[in-house]
Amino acid sequence: LxxxxxxxxxxxxxxxxxxxxPSDPYRxxxxxxxxxxxxxxxxxxxxxxxxxxxxxxxxALLDSIATLDPELILLDLYMxxxxxxxxxxxxxxxERYAGIPIVFLSGESDRQQQLSAMGTGADDFLTKPIPxxxxxxxxxxxxSRFRSLTALIRQDSLTGLLNRIAFDLHLETEVARSSRSDxxxxxxxxxxxxxxxxxxxxxxxxxxxxxxxLAQMLLKRLRRHDVIGRYGGEEFSVLMPDTTIAAAExxxxxxxEQFALLPQxxxxxxxxxxxxxxxxxxxxxxxxTVLTSTADAALYQAKRIGRNRVVC
Ligand code: GH3
Ligand code: MG
Ligand code: MG
Ligand code: MG
Numbered sequence: 027l028x029x030x031x032x033x034x035x036x037x038x039x040x041x042x043x044x045x046x047x048p049s050d051p052y053r054x055x056x057x058x059x060x061x062x063x064x065x066x067x068x069x070x071x072x073x074x075x076x077x078x079x080x081x082x083x084x085x086a087l088l089d090s091i092a093t094l095d096p097e098l099i100l101l102d103l104y105m106x107x108x109x110x111x112x113x114x115x116x117x118x119x120x121e122r123y124a125g126i127p128i129v130f131l132s133g134e135s136d137r138q139q140q141l142s143a144m145g146t147g148a149d150d151f152l153t154k155p156i157p158x159x160x161x162x163x164x165x166x167x168x169x170s171r172f173r174s175l176t177a178l179i180r181q182d183s184l185t186g187l188l189n190r191i192a193f194d195l196h197l198e199t200e201v202a203r204s205s206r207s208d209x210x211x212x213x214x215x216x217x218x219x220x221x222x223x224x225x226x227x228x229x230x231x232x233x234x235x236x237x238x239x240l241a242q243m244l245l246k247r248l249r250r251h252d253v254i255g256r257y258g259g260e261e262f263s264v265l266m267p268d269t270t271i272a273a274a275e276x277x278x279x280x281x282x283e284q285f286a287l288l289p290q291x292x293x294x295x296x297x298x299x300x301x302x303x304x305x306x307x308x309x310x311x312x313x314x315t316v317l318t319s320t321a322d323a324a325l326y327q328a329k330r331i332g333r334n335r336v337v338c
Contacts, residue, residue: 042188042196042253043177052169055096056080057087057113058131059105067100067131067161074162084108087116091123097169103132103143114146125176127168131156182256184234185241193255193263197314200253200265204308211267211308212274215321216240218260219300219333228292236260236290236299243288247281263321271307271338278303278336286334300334307338 054076058064064080071078081090084105091099099117103110110130117123128148133155134140140151152164180192188196197213204211218224218240225233237260244254244262253265266274282301289296304325306317328337 043180043192051075051077052098052165053094053096054078054098054100054165054169055090055094056100057084057105057110058082058100058102060102063102070158070161071165073158074166076165084113087113088120091117091126096126097172098127098129098165100165101128101130101148103130103134103139111143111146114143114148118147125172127172129164129168131161185238185256187241187245187262188253188255190255190257193253193257193265194314196253196255197265197318200267201308201312201314201317204267209268210270211265211317212269212271212305213308213317213321214264214266214274214278214303214305215257215318215325216262216264216278216301216303217325217329219302219329221260221299224297224299228297232290232292233260239288239290240285240299240301243281243285247284248277263318271305274305274307275336275338278305282334282336302328302333303336304328305336305338 054071056064056067056078058067058080059082061080061082064082068078068080077094079090079094079096081087084107101110101113105113110132114128114130117126117128124147127150128146129150129152130140130143130148131152131154132143133153134143135153144151149168150164152161180189180195181187182189200211203209218236221233221236224236237256240262241254241256244264248254248264248266251267255263257263266277269277282303286298286300288298290299302325304321304323304327306320306324308317312320324337328335331337
């Protein structure tokens with residue numbers, strides 16, 4: 027995206043940025059009071075490999091969005107009880123749904139009506155009847171752009187890793203998953219030691235390169251299903267599902283030793299950097315927040331007792 031990323035597993039990273047897999051079918055929700063028509067669009071979109079679902083009751087819209095988590099909503103304009111414009115407004119009022127593409131699909135050919143529908147923050151206005159291929163194409167374009175934009179806003183621009191927003195989304199998902207399946211989960215928070223000195227001594231661009239070198243190392247050394255984020259300046263977080271804290275400690279110590287040996291180039295040669303890490307393991311009814319503060323406390327301890335170490 028903004029920087030070339032020379033890592034393997036770029037596809038995995040993209041999956042994590044979008045919280046979907048590229049092979050995941052596009053998810054589309056259709057609201058049309060004419061049931062046969064809604065069913066027809068569902069059939070067309072399913073034929074194109076999408077996961078489509080139709081409802082005929084505007085009152086079911088918000089619940090259906092919560093269930094299906096659609097990446098596009100196809101809205102009829104005229105329905106008894108509530109028109110599509112009101113329905114679009116209801117969706118847009120919910121902050122978490124504000125980005126979902128909304129496409130009107132209606133027989134209305136009056137431009138003024140179409141414009142007022144678009145005024146709700148809808149993304150497109152298609153007129154019925156629509157050839158199947160046109161419908162499929164319009165939906166595909168919108169959803170693929172939605173996925174790219176979602177990936178972009180979840181990516182840290184310096185390192186290409188997940189940013190804090192994206193990482194926190196994964197944190198909640200993984201905590202829920204581990205609690206359900208009673209599987210171990212470890213959170214590690216890493217912080218580069220005396221990084222202010224690096225900036226002060228060699229300048230900010232060299233500091234940036236150090237941050238990127240640690241990001242690259244984490245991407246190369248950790249497993250595919252580990253979740254890696256840049257949490258702030260020179261701070262990273264790593265979620266290790268299905269990992270015991272003893273195993274995570276070993277992995278983190280190996281990384282720590284490797285990073286300490288990595289030559290960091292500067293104008294006159296090279297220097298070395300180290301990081302400290304705090305680890306916490308999901309236990310009982312821990313939340314993502316508790317897991318984070320526990321790992322943070324361990325990191326603080328690692329700093330306090332001398333840095334360049336891993337504390338559990
Ligand atoms: P400690 O060992 O206790 O972690 O000391 P430290 O100097 O690393 O910690 P501190 O939090 O005081 O300093 C972090 C520095 O990181 C301060 C800030 O200027 C710098 N920083 C934050 N974001 C970036 C960035 O994107 N690029 C660069 N080059 N520096 C950054
Ligand atoms: Mg209708
Ligand atoms: Mg810091
Ligand atoms: Mg630091």
